[in-house]
Amino acid sequence: MAADTIFSKIVRGEIPCHKVWEDDRHLAFLDIRPMKPGHTLVIPKVAVDYLFDMDPEAYGALMQAVRTVARLLKERTGCQRVVEIVLGYEVPHAHVHLIPTNAMADLPPLAGSPGDHGELAKLAARLRGP
Template sequence: MSSIFSKIIKGEIPCYKVAEDDNFLAFLDVNPNTEGHTLCIPKVEVDKIFDLDEEQYLGLMQFSRKVALAIGKTVSCNRVGMSVIGLEVPHAHVHLVPINEMDDMRFVSKVKMTKEGFENLAAAINSNL
């Protein structure tokens, strides 16, 4: 069964795309902890991150690093936190969250953004890749 992320990869569901290559996709989380909260996913549909083969896993980490560096250049923050939880969507993914304090990584407080805000932020992060 296709996950929501597989539908995003296929273009069946829109996203605020930050970066993409042949194997991976990064897009803004539509229910972000902070502005710039981005998801990095492999295009191959695998439920658990450690079920990726070693090449895919390392590729996802390299891709996520590249995106995190661009987020750090775009969004004012102390650092970009990374989390792998994987319970909410059965498709391996990495959360990159611009953080200023530990609570920014708790996934309980969310920020509201407009469609235009998402679009502008995605384009700004992409321009810093």
């Protein structure tokens, strides 16, 4: 269980938000520092710090909520795509960013530097395990 977070306070109505969508387990609201108009956060109402610590059922339900909100954003903003970003450090409460886009140019650069193929092969082998 995560600590009491700003998102928990939003869920309880102690801090206002610009609500976009809600069901009994999830809340979607506009990011107050949007990358693009319509940038929305989707959160579970019950705080869990790390997205991948959620139990499988809760994680699946969150991803269904994300899908619902992404469809709503695409339909109502007229964008070509809605991108999904999970960073996991800004607030210790699992959340997914949904950003309406019309081109890759709408987003900050996501690519790193080209990797060394020898090092990439070693890492892939380590990740696959014995």
